Amino acid sequence: MAITGWPIEGARLQPLALRGGEALLAALAAALLARLLWALITPAGPVGAPPAPNPPRAVNPQALSAFDPFFRSAPASPDSVSALDLALMGTRVDRASGRGSAILTLPDDTQMSIAVGEEILPGVRLLSVDFDSVAIDNRGAREALFLDQSLPATSPSAPVPAQPAPREPDQPRLAADLQAMPRVEDGAITGFVLSPKGSGRAFAAAGLQSGDVLTEVEGAPVASLGDPAALARRLDAGGLSLTIERGGAAQTLRLGAGGVAQ
DSSP states (O other): OOOHHHHHHHHHHHHHHHHHHHHHHHHHHHHHHHHHHHHHOOOSOOOTOOOOOOOOOOOOHHHHOOSSSSOOTSOOOOOOOOOOOOOEEEEEEEETTTTTEEEETTTTSSSEEEEETTTEEEEEEEEEEOOEEEEEETTTTTEEEEBSSSOOOTTTOOOOOOOOOOOOOOOOOOOHHEEEEEEETEEEEEEEEEOOOTTHHHHHHHOOOOOOEEEEEETEGGGGSHHHHHHHHHHHHHEEEEEEEEEEEEEEEEEEETTTTT
């Protein structure tokens, strides 16, 4: 009886073994799922800790005040004033091309029109032009020149210049009736081309004709006289000897008080 009962008992054990295997697999899957959930909700340890955020940096007010969103090419620090024996007499700014030119008085008292990029003196080059200043490259050092807008100091011992004769109320001033344009040859100013403007009465009263080229005042070349406006004011005061070119010939003209020809 015992021998014939073994197969029956084995058939009964097989379903039990299958159910036990299924339960073991289910428990293993539950353990893996729980481990995964634990890994997701548990903060990372020191090994996997994310980098700490950078602390906020303090804002420098001076850096913000120096920033210009419209002209970002401007230099961060001002140029030092040049000690070269150069004088800036005028500028022509060209914002469209970034170039321009300047009229400079050189150490030999001659004036030249220099374009941006050209050499002023050996080792000295014009870098940029602004309305009242220029930047130059002085052997690798960036320097600045400014228009001299100050009035010349008067020495206590200097004689007081004579005042021009009073004008009639309807008499025009020569400074208002005269237009002077620089004549530039080989980069240097060699004269001022004169022409009338306004009523032209004071221009004619001074003995001048349209197209006259003023080359000297009191024997001094016009290159040392400054800009056309200063020249017109000086001629308006009168009492001067002028050298002009008219029709290709040099002539001498004497202006009396009030800029009237003598």
